[in-house]
Amino acid sequence: MKHAYLILAHNEFPILERLVKALDDPRNDIYIHVDRKTSVLPELKTAHAGLSILSDRIDVRWGDVSVxxxxxxxxxxxxxxxxxxxxxxxxxxxxxxxxxxxxxxxxDKQQGKEFIGFSKGDINAQIERKVQRYHLFPRDFRDHKGFFGFSRRLLRYVYLRLQDLFGMKRNQHIEFKKGTQWVSVTHDFVTYILSEKAKVLHTYKNTFCSDEIFIQTLCWHSPFRDSVYDLNNEGNGCMRMIRWKANQIWDWENKDFDILMASDALFVRKFNSRNLEIVDKLLNKVTGS
Incomplete structure (x- = not known):
């Protein structure tokens, strides 16, 4: 049975090269989307897995529906x-x-399970801010340069405040769920996701960080909810080890190798090129080299 690995990349290509090596297996095909803003594509190759670097690329902007x-x-x-x-x-x-x-x-043992992480606790404030408000200039959430960037941020803030003051809410008929965007899902669920594409892109236009919400929400309102591996633990649900500090994802460092080895998760994020030693140790561990 073959697996597809779908990779969103835009920088840190030394990490990407090692990731591809770790996935290079005849039972896998690897598909990579490199942000269109990246002018020089990485040189990648495999000996066993199929490898496709998508020629149709999107200009991905953080927080925007382009993700x-x-x-x-x-x-x-x-x-x-x-x-x-x-x-x-x-x-x-x-x-x-x-x-x-x-x-x-x-x-194979868990065949049919959907590995999707669902956030626990009170997410109402996040849901309201991210997908029940209309966000101006969503492609420029991180544009902080110069007067034009400042003016966009100011207009966005003012419009959000007006929506708060007048109690304006969009998408009130939808019960949203959220969690990490990184998932491992079956072909049947992917088919379902693709069937909902037009509706999803319409619903999440001019929202904020919808990549953390749309898959969980689709799953929750479908029969696939009953197949989620773990609805009560976000990390275990998606089988990924992610380190959060102060509501931000922190990179794993060279000193953390033993912590990662003690995990039952299948995947871990994220790393940087300043700490390649731990990435190389992981590569050697998972490939037996």
Whole structure:
């Protein structure tokens, strides 16, 4: 049974090169979307896995629905090339924590389970701010340069405050869920996601960080909810080890290798090129080299 690895990348290509090596197995096909703003594409190759670097690339902007559009592009490219048993969505700065033998054996044992993480606790304020308000200039959430960037931020803030003052809410008829965007899902669920593409892109236009919300919300309101591996623990639900501090994802460092080795997760995010030693140790561990 073959797996598809779907990778969103835009920088830190030394990590991406090691990730591809870790996934290079005849049971896998690898699909990579590199942000259109990246002018020089990485030189990648595999000896065993199929490898496709998408020629149709999207200008991905943080917090914008363009992140969701890039995910759809990856799902579409993979789905049209064959019905994979599992589709693993990763970033280009992630790594597997287990060998391909272990990952395939685990997925075979849990066949039909959807590995999607759902946030616990009170998420109402986040949902209201992110997807029940209309956000101006969503492609420029991180544009802080010069007067034009400042003026956009000011207009966005003022319009959000007006919506708060007048109690304006959009998408009130939808019960939203959220969690990490990084998932491992079955072909049947991918088919369902793709069937909802037009509705998703319409619903999440001019929202904020919808990549953390749309898959969880689709799953919650579908029969696939009953197949989620763990609805009560976000990390275990998606089988990913992610370190959060002060509501931000922190990179793993060279000193953290033993912590990662103690994890039961399949994948870990995220790394940087300043700490390649731990990435190389992980690569050697999962490939047996």
């Amino acid at each position: 969701v559009e890039a995910e759809f592009l990856l799902f579409e490219w993979a789905a049209k090339n064959g019905g994979y048993t599992y589709y693993h969505l990763l970033s280009g700065v992630d790594m597997p924590l287990k060998s391909q033998d272990e990952i395939h054996a685990f997925c």
